[in-house]
Amino acid sequence: MLRASHDRTQPLRSRRVDPTDGxxxxxxxxxxxxxxxxxxVDLHVAPGEVVTLLGPSGCGKTTLLRLIAxxxxxxxxxxxxxxxxxxxxxRAKRIGFVPQAPALLPWRTVTANARLLRDxxxxxxxxxxxxxxxxxxxxxxxxxxxxxxxxxxxxxxxRVALVRAFALGAPYLLMDEPFAALDEITRADMRHLLAELxxxxxxxxxxxxxxxxxxxxxxDRVAVMSSRPGRIVGTVDIDLPRPRVPRTEDDPAFxxxxxxxxxxxxxxxGR
Amino acid sequence: xxxxxRSSTVLWATVGALALGLFWEAFVRLRDVREFVLLPPSEIVxxxxxxxxxxxxxxxxxGQRLAIGLVVSLTIALVVGALLAAxxxxxxxxxxxxxxxxxxxxxxxxSSIVLxxxxxxxxxxxxxxxxxxxxxVYATVGGMRGADPxxxxxFASVDASRWEVLWRLRLPSAMPSxxxxxxxxxxxxxxxxxxxxxxxxxxxxxxxxxxxAAALNEGSILWTTILCTAVLGIGxxxxxxxxxxxxxxxxxxxRRAATR
Numbered sequence: 001m002l003r004a005s006h007d008r009t010q011p012l013r014s015r016r017v018d019p020t021d022g023x024x025x026x027x028x029x030x031x032x033x034x035x036x037x038x039x040x041v042d043l044h045v046a047p048g049e050v051v052t053l054l055g056p057s058g059c060g061k062t063t064l065l066r067l068i069a070x071x072x073x074x075x076x077x078x079x080x081x082x083x084x085x086x087x088x089x090x091r092a093k094r095i096g097f098v099p100q101a102p103a104l105l106p107w108r109t110v111t112a113n114a115r116l117l118r119d120x121x122x123x124x125x126x127x128x129x130x131x132x133x134x135x136x137x138x139x140x141x142x143x144x145x146x147x148x149x150x151x152x153x154x155x156x157x158x159r160v161a162l163v164r165a166f167a168l169g170a171p172y173l174l175m176d177e178p179f180a181a182l183d184e185i186t187r188a189d190m191r192h193l194l195a196e197l198x199x200x201x202x203x204x205x206x207x208x209x210x211x212x213x214x215x216x217x218x219x220d221r222v223a224v225m226s227s228r229p230g231r232i233v234g235t236v237d238i239d240l241p242r243p244r245v246p247r248t249e250d251d252p253a254f255x256x257x258x259x260x261x262x263x264x265x266x267x268x269x270g271r
Numbered sequence: 272x273x274x275x276x277r278s279s280t281v282l283w284a285t286v287g288a289l290a291l292g293l294f295w296e297a298f299v300r301l302r303d304v305r306e307f308v309l310l311p312p313s314e315i316v317x318x319x320x321x322x323x324x325x326x327x328x329x330x331x332x333x334g335q336r337l338a339i340g341l342v343v344s345l346t347i348a349l350v351v352g353a354l355l356a357a358x359x360x361x362x363x364x365x366x367x368x369x370x371x372x373x374x375x376x377x378x379x380x381x382s383s384i385v386l387x388x389x390x391x392x393x394x395x396x397x398x399x400x401x402x403x404x405x406x407x408v409y410a411t412v413g414g415m416r417g418a419d420p421x422x423x424x425x426f427a428s429v430d431a432s433r434w435e436v437l438w439r440l441r442l443p444s445a446m447p448s449x450x451x452x453x454x455x456x457x458x459x460x461x462x463x464x465x466x467x468x469x470x471x472x473x474x475x476x477x478x479x480x481x482x483x484a485a486a487l488n489e490g491s492i493l494w495t496t497i498l499c500t501a502v503l504g505i506g507x508x509x510x511x512x513x514x515x516x517x518x519x520x521x522x523x524x525x526r527r528a529a530t531r
Contacts, residue, residue, distance in 0.1 A: 071424055090430040097428035103421035107443045107521045120431040120439070148521050168429070 020083035022046040022204060023068055023172065028077035030063055036229040037063050040077060043223060043232065047082075047171060050198060050205040052215040052222045053232075054261060060230020061208045062100075062176055068206065069097055069174050081172060089172070093117075093124045096165035096203070098175040102157040104149040110136065111145045113160050117168040128169030135163040139193055155186040159193065166197055173205045179214065188246075191217050195244040212265075216257045217244055224264045234264050307490035318495040325480075326499045333477040334503050336392065336464050340399025341456060345407050345449075347400065352411025352445075353437060362412060369405045377402055377463060381470045394471035398463045403456040410452035414445025447522050450515045457507045465500055477503070 023045040030038040038060045045051045053061040067074045070086025081089040089095050096117065104113045112119075114132035136142055139159040149157055158178055165173055179187045191214050198205055198218070209215055215222045219238045226233045238257055240248055248254060276282065292312045298304070299311040306314070319326055355362040377398055384401075385394045418441050426436050468478025477500045484492035519525050 069428055071427055087430075090428060093429050095428055097425060099421045099424060101419075101421045103419055103425050105422060105440070105443070107446075117425070117429050120426060120429050120435055124429075150521065150523070150526070174428075 020080065022049070022082065023206065024078075024080045025064070025068065026078045028064070028067060028074045028079055030060070030067060030072070031075045038067075038074075039229040039231040041230070041232055045172075045204050045206055047204050048202045050207065050218055050220045052207045052209060052219040053225055054209060054212065054215040054222050054265070055225030055230075056210060056227060056265070059225045059227035061225050063230065064225075065174055065176050065206060065208050069095055091124065093121070093168060094170050094172055096168045096170035096173040098161055098165045098173065098178045100176045100178065100180055102149070102154075102161040104157055104160055106149050109146050109148060110141060110152070110160055113149065114163045114167050117164055128171075130167050130169045132163060132167040135166055135197070136160075138197065139163055155182055155190060158182060158190060162190075162194060162197060166201065166203075171203050173203050175205065175207045177208050177210070179209075179211075187211070187214070192246050194218060199243045212258050212261050213249070215261060216240070216254055217249060222257075222261060224261060226265075236260060236264070305490070307488065307493070310491055310494035314491060315495050315498050318491045319499070326495060329475060329477045329480050329496070330499050330503050332475050333461075333464055333468065333500070334507070336395050336468075336476065337399060337457075337460050337503070337507060340396050340464065341403060341453070341460050343396070344400045344403040344456070344460075345453075348404050348407030348411050349442075351404075352408045353415065353441070355408065356412045356415040356441065357433075365408075369408060372401060373405045378466065381467060384467075385471050390472040391474065395464055395467040395473060395476070398467040398471075399460045402463045403460045406452040406456050406459070407449065410448040411445050414448040415441040417448075418444035446519055447524060450511065450519060453511050453515075454508065457511055458504060461500065461504050461507065 023043070025041055025043040027040045027042065028038065029036070029040050041064060043051075043064075053064060055061045063072070066072050068079055068081070068086060070090050079086055081094065084092070086095075105116065108116065111132060114136055118132070133142075133145065136145055139162065141156060141159060141163070144152060144156065149160070152160070158181075161178065165175075179190045182190060195218055205218070207214070207218055216238055222236045222238060223232045224234050224236070225231065236257065240251065240253060240257070295309075296311045296313060299309055310318075351365075355365055381394070381398065384397055388394050388397050415437075422440055423436070426440055431439075464476070465478035465481070467473070468476035469482035470478075473479045477496055481493055481496040481500070484490075484496060516525055
């Protein structure tokens with residue numbers, strides 16, 4: 001599993017050339033009626049960078065992700081993806097979205113589900129051609145290619161959902177707590193698998209979670225959020241070597257980052 | 272072996288049907304029921320065997336009217352339902368009409384239909400379509416509305432067109448409720464067809480044969496016609512059930528293991 005020739009110890013952020021590249025969130029706010037869900041938020045995700053939004057339930061991290069995905073309009077501020085609006089990025093199929101529930105279509109086989117985002121609007125060609133069956137093999141689902149979603153466990157369904165997003169070949173992957181519904185053991189497997197999928201792709205990933213371990217393990221950078229109103233209280237660069245492998249979690253630096261983030265979450269909660 | 276016998280659907284359905292037939296035969300013979308009130312199964316079979324062509328022709332005619340009526344009704348309901356599912360005010364505005372169709376007894380207005388669309392087949396088809404449309408529309412609207420919200424967002428994340436959402440997400444989502452409506456509508460449509468054939472001055476069909484037999488006090492023909500109508504109904508239900516098993520194999524309702 002170890003890719004020996006891989007040298008990605010430096011966060012990819014440093015490779016940035018054009019300042020309009022990547023996801024740019026500037027002074028974005030969101031209110032639902034009188035409730036202020038997001039106070040002005042600034043965030044930048046460079047191409048190829050893995051950034052996690054970490055925070056407690058109801059801190060607006062999912063809302064922020066949905067605004068970036070263009071599923072909801074912001075109340076104020078600007079969001080651009082490679083200089084374009086989220087709506088334009090969706091039209092160009094530059095966003096691979098992974099929802100909280102796997103949302104597999106029960107009438108489609110595993111392979112057909114993995115192909116779904118490619119099959120929709122076939123005129124908008126995906127930026128990179130990625131073979132769904134190769135990806136399914138990579139996540140260990142080759143034997144289930146012709147199975148239907150109801151025949152799979154929850155963890156397997158979520159793996160199909162990951163493959164579906166990766167198969168699109170989009171340069172931006174937006175993931176909304178994709179492992180929230182899974183048990184602790186499966187969750188650990190899933191984050192290892194996700195790191196493995198991300199490694200050769202060089203897509204930027206914006207990952208929403210309330211799991212500190214997931215945030216440290218996956219990210220180049222973690223943005224810690226706090227609630228009422230939702231805001232980013234600080235960011236932490238995770239300077240752990242890549243590729244991230246299960247062993248990374250035994251690294252003393254890993255524990256140090258976990259501790260730092262836990263403390264930030266407490267400060268954010270006003271304790 | 273015993274476990275397989277125990278779970279064999281066909282076996283137990285056959286046992287049930289035989290038991291019903293025996294009870295029916297015995298009841299009519301022992302109580303000496305008049306033939307116009309109820310005919311024993313043995314005599315129904317005998318009457319059928321005298322002129323099988325007559326009954327088969329009528330089953331064919333009524334069956335065609337039922338099938339065409341249901342297909343037209345389903346087509347209309349899919350178009351109308353998709354529109355209603357997309358525009359909520361339209362759905363609310365359509366409620367009075369749909370409820371009115373559902374609750375008004377069709378026995379009452381069949382002569383107006385005959386006057387309007389003409390005697391015979393046009394009136395029969397009209398009534399079958401008219402009475403079965405509401406259930407199909409409700410099933411379409413409810414099923415399409417119930418499409419998984421997370422899947423809808425997924426479709427939105429690549430800017431899927433309205434047509435793609437309709438065809439690849441909303442229509443398949445409506446399939447389970449459409450099949451439930453179809454099972455209900457087969458019975459309703461058959462009753463409407465039978466009644467309309469008797470009332471719309473039709474020249475053939477089971478309903479016409481039954482009406483004529485009743486008028487001529489021919490109890491044996493009447494009961495044989497009634498049983499032929501029931502057989503047509505069972506056959507139609509079977510067709511729906513087979514289509515359901517084929518098209519809905521992915522749905523929880525079609526899984527055997529899950530019901531144990």
